[in-house]
Amino acid sequence: MRLQTDVLIIGSGAAGMYAALEAARHGARVMLVDRSLIGRGGATVMAQMTVAVALGEEQPDHWEHHLADTLKAGRELCDPALSRLLCEEAPACIREMDAWGVGWARKSGHISQVQAPGHDRPRCVYVDFVNTGPAVSKTLRARLQRTAEVQRTGDLLVTELALRDGACVGAYAVHTATGESIPIAAKTTIIATGGLTRIYARNSASINMGGDGYALALRAGAELIDMEFVQFFPIGHLAPRLVGMDPIMWDPFRYKLGGRLLNAEMREFLQEDGRYVAARDHATYAILKEVAEGRGSPHGGAWLSFQHCSERELRAAFGPVIDRLAANGIDLTRAPIEVAPIAHYHMGGIRVDAEMRTSVPQLFAAGEAVGGANGANRLSGNAITEAFVFGRRAGLRAAGLAGNTPMPVPASARAPAARRPELNPAAEIARLQAVVNQHVGPLRSRAGLARALDYLNALGAACAQLPAPHGSVDAEWLDLHDLRNMRLVAECATRAALERTESRGAHQRDDFPDMDPAWRVHQKLRLAADGLRLER
Ligand SMILES: Cc1cc2nc3c(=O)[nH]c(=O)nc-3n(C[C@H](O)[C@H](O)[C@H](O)COP(=O)(O)OP(=O)(O)OC[C@H]3O[C@@H](n4cnc5c(N)ncnc54)[C@H](O)[C@@H]3O)c2cc1C
Numbered sequence: 001m002r003l004q005t006d007v008l009i010i011g012s013g014a015a016g017m018y019a020a021l022e023a024a025r026h027g028a029r030v031m032l033v034d035r036s037l038i039g040r041g042g043a044t045v046m047a048q049m050t051v052a053v054a055l056g057e058e059q060p061d062h063w064e065h066h067l068a069d070t071l072k073a074g075r076e077l078c079d080p081a082l083s084r085l086l087c088e089e090a091p092a093c094i095r096e097m098d099a100w101g102v103g104w105a106r107k108s109g110h111i112s113q114v115q116a117p118g119h120d121r122p123r124c125v126y127v128d129f130v131n132t133g134p135a136v137s138k139t140l141r142a143r144l145q146r147t148a149e150v151q152r153t154g155d156l157l158v159t160e161l162a163l164r165d166g167a168c169v170g171a172y173a174v175h176t177a178t179g180e181s182i183p184i185a186a187k188t189t190i191i192a193t194g195g196l197t198r199i200y201a202r203n204s205a206s207i208n209m210g211g212d213g214y215a216l217a218l219r220a221g222a223e224l225i226d227m228e229f230v231q232f233f234p235i236g237h238l239a240p241r242l243v244g245m246d247p248i249m250w251d252p253f254r255y256k257l258g259g260r261l262l263n264a265e266m267r268e269f270l271q272e273d274g275r276y277v278a279a280r281d282h283a284t285y286a287i288l289k290e291v292a293e294g295r296g297s298p299h300g301g302a303w304l305s306f307q308h309c310s311e312r313e314l315r316a317a318f319g320p321v322i323d324r325l326a327a328n329g330i331d332l333t334r335a336p337i338e339v340a341p342i343a344h345y346h347m348g349g350i351r352v353d354a355e356m357r358t359s360v361p362q363l364f365a366a367g368e369a370v371g372g373a374n375g376a377n378r379l380s381g382n383a384i385t386e387a388f389v390f391g392r393r394a395g396l397r398a399a400g401l402a403g404n405t406p407m408p409v410p411a412s413a414r415a416p417a418a419r420r421p422e423l424n425p426a427a428e429i430a431r432l433q434a435v436v437n438q439h440v441g442p443l444r445s446r447a448g449l450a451r452a453l454d455y456l457n458a459l460g461a462a463c464a465q466l467p468a469p470h471g472s473v474d475a476e477w478l479d480l481h482d483l484r485n486m487r488l489v490a491e492c493a494t495r496a497a498l499e500r501t502e503s504r505g506a507h508q509r510d511d512f513p514d515m516d517p518a519w520r521v522h523q524k525l526r527l528a529a530d531g532l533r534l535e536r
Pocket of ligand 1: 015050
């Protein structure tokens with residue numbers, strides 16, 4: 001089978017779906033593919049909280065105030081054009097989502113906006129009862145169902161971009177149900193594959209967030225930027241076991257109810273006076289410090305207590321969520337839960353300009369896959385906004401360029417590669433995650449980063465080739481695919497972190513604890529014939 005389209009979009013989170021709608025609105029035939037089910041495979045559907053936008057519904061606001069807060073959080077490393085685009089175009093996207101029926105929570109007729117850490121005023125919209133991501137995803141899926149120009153195909157795993165004379169002319173995908181290799185010819189292509197947080201053992205990621213898009217872009221000749229900046233969410237759920245709920249769901253609880261972060265001595269170690277004011281990076285280091293000094297909770301994190309709240313207050317704030325917690329054996333009025341920092345979002349990614357063009361002609365990127373808009377640290381709520389705004393811009397520009405580009409000749413199916421390497425890919429993924437978590441986590445040092453790099457280099461040769469699947473894609477082949485890409489993007493993050501001899505935003509070095517003005521520079525990575533090249 002060979003497929004042809006004007007615009008190929010890889011990944012169907014908020015960025016991919018918004019891009020598809022926008023490209024179709026501008027006259028393009030679009031193919032939206034995902035390795036999972038459409039709209040259900042990545043971070044968007046898992047997000048349950050807030051979306052930052054200067055709507056001014058709660059208090060007067062302007063996108064320039066949102067931009068000022070975004071730049072401040074990014075610690076002098078935001079790409080100003082991308083940050084501006086994010087903040088300036090956010091209101092239009094949020095209002096469009098409102099018109100499409102997403103159901104932003106309202107109070108006395110106006111859209112509710114809450115204040116989140118790092119924002120100077122109430123700026124974050126949400127869908128109530130921790131439903132934001134599912135509602136966003138459902139709204140975009142419903143719009144797509146009514147958009148005939150968009151062909152949606154799940155279970156198509158893109159393994160490589162197709163190139164001709166240095167330009168991107170589509171991609172090679174594997175149909176996971178049959179193992180068939182399917183070339184897709186496209187006039188323009190958008191990578192919207194989300195982030196890389198699955199490379200960490202403690203993460204909020206789905207299985208599809210191992211950084212495929214970064215690996216695809218690198219191998220096609222595109223540049224990555226700021227790969228060292230991974231955001232850790234300080235209060236990810238640690239214990240007791242929690243099934244079927246967002247591991248970062250304690251954030252909205254803290255917005256509404258305050259909550260107290262306690263160490264093993266049941267003492268509050270962040271001076272917040274029962275409010276939720278500490279920025280994510282500060283809270284992360286404070287928890288890690290308690291653990292390092294022997295005052296962590298039993299599973300190696302901190303206690304989070306809502307015992308000051310009555311059952312009535314909890315139900316008024318979170319309704320059905322309280323029942324879902326009860327089904328997990330959690331009663332917040334009786335006992336605290338355990339939380340710990342988990343890898344949550346990636347500020348770095350594919351380098352694009354403000355039109356979402358990568359350095360490879362006819363190749364665009366959008367959403368979390370893009371680096372630069374949030375600099376060295378991201379404000380809460382900016383990620384879904386980024387997915388909407390960058391998706392919309394990429395869809396518009398990719399459709400425009402496709403209108404002036406001839407249809408490329410469809411590529412042939414890929415020839416099978418070498419035989420499978422002799423390693424157990426599932427076990428190796430677990431090992432990689434443990435190494436990256438330990439040495440490329442929230443607190444880094446030269447010795448640890450160098451150890452991680454040695455391990456990743458040694459693994460390199462073993463995962464150089466991806467063999468063709470024999471028949472349907474089995475779990476082992478999928479693990480091999482993921483391992484190969486996770487190794488490459490882990491190497492990018494490690495190399496960039498080792499090089500950056502300072503602490504800035506989400507990148508904290510034990511051995512270089514201060515921010516260094518000389519390091520007010522971005523690091524770019526590209527793949528040369530003999531390996532990764534890092535430039536400032
Ligand atoms: C648990 C959780 C909660 C969050 N909460 C919030 C929040 O409240 N507010 C906020 O602003 N941000 C939040 N974030 C971050 C935010 O959700 C993401 O940054 C954003 O949704 C990313 O959207 P995206 O479209 O770029 O990528 P995603 O939604 O991750 O979608 C990427 C898609 O690409 C597909 N894909 C990947 N590789 C391939 C391949 N090789 N071939 C084909 N398809 C592929 C995946 O299956 C997936 O469907 C949260 C993140 C998580 C994980």
